[in-house]
Amino acid sequence: MSAAETLDVAGPGGVTRAVRVSSPDRVLWPATEAGPAITKVDLARYVIAVGEPLLRAVGDRPVTLQRFPSGIEGEEFYAKNPPRGLPEWAHTTMCTYPSGRSHSQLVIDEVATAVWAVQMNTITLHPWPVRSADNDNPDELRIDLDPQPGRTFGDVVEAALALREVLSDIGLTGFAKTSGNRGVHVFARIAPTHEFLDVRHGVIGIARELERRLPDLVTTSWWKEERGDKIFVDFNQACRDRTIASAWSPRPLPGAPVSTPVTWEELPDIAPGDFTVHTVPDRLADVGDAWAAMGESVGDVTTALALWEADLERGLGELNFPPDYPKMPGEPRRVQPSKKRNDLPDPEDR
Known part of the structure; x- marks a missing residue:
């Protein structure tokens, strides 16, 4: 390994942060036909290149770090507690989890903090949909369109465009980005007036x-055996402590794809592999940030909750929560349909 490199990163108020990057030539992504290998210092420089729009996406939010100490082909883990050695200029905020436990999480509110996260072998940033001053009331409604095997990206685009219409019909403005894999993520900014469970119910109503x-x-079927080849609308991404890869974050997949904001007009004509750590900085310089105006389009989540309430009147109720959640009021049995025994009462499901 070569000697550490120090990168100068512009900070607030005209200050310059000196961020040390150790093992700068460590290969995080091996070379592919799509491009050469990407090293740790390459990723740090990528983060600096997309710093301004990245901060719009993750700034002032608790962030979970997806870390790969030896690159994408090695061990990975998700770090919720801030790693040791946090710079004195970096900030944290206290978060409460479904278990009731609380601890601090990193807040990335300047580019240097994101570069320091790369120094800690972070590849993907996973921000919460809340601000650091109010970790209970989301200000983003996030919908993950997850294609099941057999579906094409074109199918996901069709679903995303229809989702945009649903959001528009209830007064919300949708913004799309590639997931960095096979799916599409659609976000809408909302006023932080309701807590996580309400927002989740609003997402279920939309779904x-x-x-x-x-x-x-x-499909909204939680169990994979019931989804068939449809596109799953992952409503549980709206739960507390559930996060989606941030806009402008690379993904730990061959070729270093990036979860990239796109306009609705260009969405039908793109391919997920178009956007990588190699290509995104030039794209940003050429066309700008498709999400730059998101903060100007703040909607009201009660319009989505009205869809949920209408479904309750139709007899549709709660859907399954993630398996690490405590059993929630009204939740269906936590056993896949093919293994249900109707002679056993809820909640045992043995």
Whole structure:
């Protein structure tokens, strides 16, 4: 390994942060036909290149770090506690988890903090949908369109465009980005007036409306055995302590794909592999940030909750929570349908 490099990163108020990057030539992504290998210092320089829009996406939010000490082909883990050696200029905020435990998480509110996260072998940033001053009321509504095997990216685009219409019909403005894999993420900014469970219910209401409009393409079935080849609307990404890879974050996949904001007009004409650590800085310089105006389009989550309430009147109720959650009021049995025994009462499901 070569000697450490120190990168000068512009900070607030005209200050310059000196961020040390050890093992700068450590290969994080091996070379592929799509491009040469990407090293740790390459990733740090990428973060600096996309720093301004990256901060719009993750700034002032608790962030979970997806870390790969020896590159994407080695061990990975998610760090919720800030790693040791946190710079004195970096900030944290206290978060409460579904278990009831609380501890601090890193807040990335300047580019140097993101570069320091790279120094700690972070590849993907996973921000919460809340601000550091209010960790209980989300200000972003996030919907993950997850294609099941057999579906193409074009199918996901069709679902995303229909989802945009659903959001528009209830007064919300949707913004799309590639997931960095096979899916599409759609975000809408909301006023932080409701807590996580309410926002989750709003997402379920939206998901069910999308399912009604595209019944042969979209599903809200939590159990994989019931999804078939449809596109799953992952409503549980709206739960507390559930996060989605941030805009502008690379993903730990061959070729270093990046979860990239796109305009609705260009979405039908792109391919997920178009956007990588190699190509995104030039794209940003050429066309700018497709999400730059997101902060100017703040909606009201109560319009989504109205869809949820209408479904309650139709007899549709709660859906499954993630398995690490405590059993929640009204939640269906936590056993996959093919293993259910109807002679056993809820909640045992043995």
